[in-house]
Amino acid sequence: MSEQFPYLKDDSVVEVQRGPEPGGVGGAYRAFGETLRGLKTTMARLIEGPMTIQYPEEKTPVYPRFRGRHKLHKFEDTGLEKCVGCSLCAAACPADCIRVVAAENIPGERVSAGERYAAVYEINISRCIFCGYCEIACPFDAITMGHDYEMADYDRENLIFTKEMLLAEPLERTPLKAEGE
Amino acid sequence: MIPLADTQFVEATWIMVLKSLVIFAVIFGIVPIMTVVERKLIGRFQHRYGPNRVGPFGLLQPLADLFKLISKQGFRPANAIPMLYVLGPLLPVLSGVMALAIIPWGNVQDGVGLYGIDVPIGILYFFAVGSISFYGLLLGGWSSGSKYSLLGAMRGAAQLISYEVSMGLALLGVIMMGGSLSLVDIVEAQGAIWFVIPQFVGFLIFMLAGFAETNRTPFDMPEADAELVQGFMTEYGGMRFGSFLMVEYIEIIVVCGVASAMFLGGWMGPGPGFLDPIWMLLKIFALVFVFIWVRATLPRLRYDQLMSFGWKVLLPLATLNVLVTAVLVVVT
Numbered sequence: 001m002s003e004q005f006p007y008l009k010d011d012s013v014v015e016v017q018r019g020p021e022p023g024g025v026g027g028a029y030r031a032f033g034e035t036l037r038g039l040k041t042t043m044a045r046l047i048e049g050p051m052t053i054q055y056p057e058e059k060t061p062v063y064p065r066f067r068g069r070h071k072l073h074k075f076e077d078t079g080l081e082k083c084v085g086c087s088l089c090a091a092a093c094p095a096d097c098i099r100v101v102a103a104e105n106i107p108g109e110r111v112s113a114g115e116r117y118a119a120v121y122e123i124n125i126s127r128c129i130f131c132g133y134c135e136i137a138c139p140f141d142a143i144t145m146g147h148d149y150e151m152a153d154y155d156r157e158n159l160i161f162t163k164e165m166l167l168a169e170p171l172e173r174t175p176l177k178a179e180g181e
Numbered sequence: 182m183i184p185l186a187d188t189q190f191v192e193a194t195w196i197m198v199l200k201s202l203v204i205f206a207v208i209f210g211i212v213p214i215m216t217v218v219e220r221k222l223i224g225r226f227q228h229r230y231g232p233n234r235v236g237p238f239g240l241l242q243p244l245a246d247l248f249k250l251i252s253k254q255g256f257r258p259a260n261a262i263p264m265l266y267v268l269g270p271l272l273p274v275l276s277g278v279m280a281l282a283i284i285p286w287g288n289v290q291d292g293v294g295l296y297g298i299d300v301p302i303g304i305l306y307f308f309a310v311g312s313i314s315f316y317g318l319l320l321g322g323w324s325s326g327s328k329y330s331l332l333g334a335m336r337g338a339a340q341l342i343s344y345e346v347s348m349g350l351a352l353l354g355v356i357m358m359g360g361s362l363s364l365v366d367i368v369e370a371q372g373a374i375w376f377v378i379p380q381f382v383g384f385l386i387f388m389l390a391g392f393a394e395t396n397r398t399p400f401d402m403p404e405a406d407a408e409l410v411q412g413f414m415t416e417y418g419g420m421r422f423g424s425f426l427m428v429e430y431i432e433i434i435v436v437c438g439v440a441s442a443m444f445l446g447g448w449m450g451p452g453p454g455f456l457d458p459i460w461m462l463l464k465i466f467a468l469v470f471v472f473i474w475v476r477a478t479l480p481r482l483r484y485d486q487l488m489s490f491g492w493k494v495l496l497p498l499a500t501l502n503v504l505v506t507a508v509l510v511v512v513t
Contacts, residue, residue, distance in 0.1 A: 028494045042478040051228040
């Protein structure tokens with residue numbers, strides 16, 4: 001090797017590994033052996049069974065921190081909305097898809113726990129990039145990301161989610177991954 | 182009057198007609214089941230489910246396919262030759278159905294032979310009739326006036342000459358051991374031992390040639406859906422295309438039927454006599470499973486590879502097999 005390639009160090013020369021020449025009786029014999037190996041491989045797949053997830057009936061489980069459809073929250077004890085209409089989520093949103101219009105709480109018919117509340121809270125889901133910044137920006141944990149990812153619709157107008165839709169207990173249709181999965 | 186053909190067991194005409202109707206109905210019932218079973222099995226071989234949406238377990242899938250094919254517009258390319266274009270799919274159907282006649286489902290029971298007809302030339306009939314389907318293939322490919330079709334047809338012809346000889350020689354060993362050309366006699370001769378054991382090489386060669394005969398992977402060059410877009414069937418649509426496909430399955434049943442009669446002891450099996458056709462059917466399905474298994478495993482060969490495989494490997498092997506068998510039959 002070193003005589004043949006004096007300019008190369010020995011270990012830098014890689015010899016190409018070639019299989020046996022095809023053709024002839026030996027080739028046919030080897031091809032037959034490889035065919036049997038292939039048949040064994042496919043049969044093993046048959047025994048293993050399908051791996052398909054039958055999507056509409058069966059869903060891929062998501063991780064607990066999966067960022068899906070947003071949720072707005074209420075206090076469990078008083079039933080008041082956590083959102084105070086501060087618009088920090090709208091400011092943090094890189095896709096600019098949140099619109100908040102705040103209004104003063106009238107004593108007697110309070111909507112939120114704070115001084116003001118969100119009179120309009122809309123998320124344009126068709127624009128949202130599901131980055132989760134709104135969740136981080138919110139000082140009251142009023143908005144969080146849920147696990148649902150099935151939000152497709154035939155009409156773009158239906159994709160502007162209003163406060164009522166975000167407050168309503170959404171149907172959790174997405175399974176969570178089990179521990180260690 | 183000189184009889185056109187000599188048959189070993191003669192029945193009343195109405196029984197013959199009834200028998201042919203029953204065989205026809207049973208096979209045409211099996212073909213759709215085979216298509217769905219094949220697709221489901223291929224799916225399982227690839228970690229998939231296969232069709233499972235139409236009906237319970239996807240069992241109505243062939244019905245949906247049939248409706249789709251029937252409702253297609255009957256279309257013919259402008260430069261096709263009309264008569265031959267129509268004849269193309271007809272000839273294979275004819276040959277496939279005719280070849281079904283000699284598959285034995287059981288011996289004579291209550292005065293009725295459980296087979297279409299027991300001709301003394303038996304296996305020659307299979308070769309004669311089976312080769313007619315290639316005329317359909319050639320005519321269809323040539324008359325549709327498309328280069329893909331023509332290429333597919335030419336490949337079919339090249340394929341035919343490279344496996345047909347070995348196929349015949351592979352069966353010659355069995356014929357010598359059984360001492361008859363009639364499939365019924367050959368099955369009867371396998372009472373002691375199935376011919377698949379002494380004639381294992383012949384069995385392998387016959388099955389390999391069978392893949393080529395039925396245009397199945399790895400020898401599906403005439404169809405070659407990847408390069409030739411279905412080869413000779415490219416220009417066919419609707420039920421004409423459907424009958425080409427149907428013929429493929431009928432031919433698989435025929436080849437598997439002949440293989441199980443010649444090598445796997447035909448209708449032989451434990452149990453009372455009326456189980457004979459069931460045993461035959463089970464053996465055929467086992468071989469059909471092998472066909473599907475091979476299709477799920479092997480890629481398509483190049484056509485020069487098939488030619489060299491046919492002439493350089495199969496033919497010498499089959500000849501050697503025949504020679505050894507002949508010597509052994511004479512000696513013992």
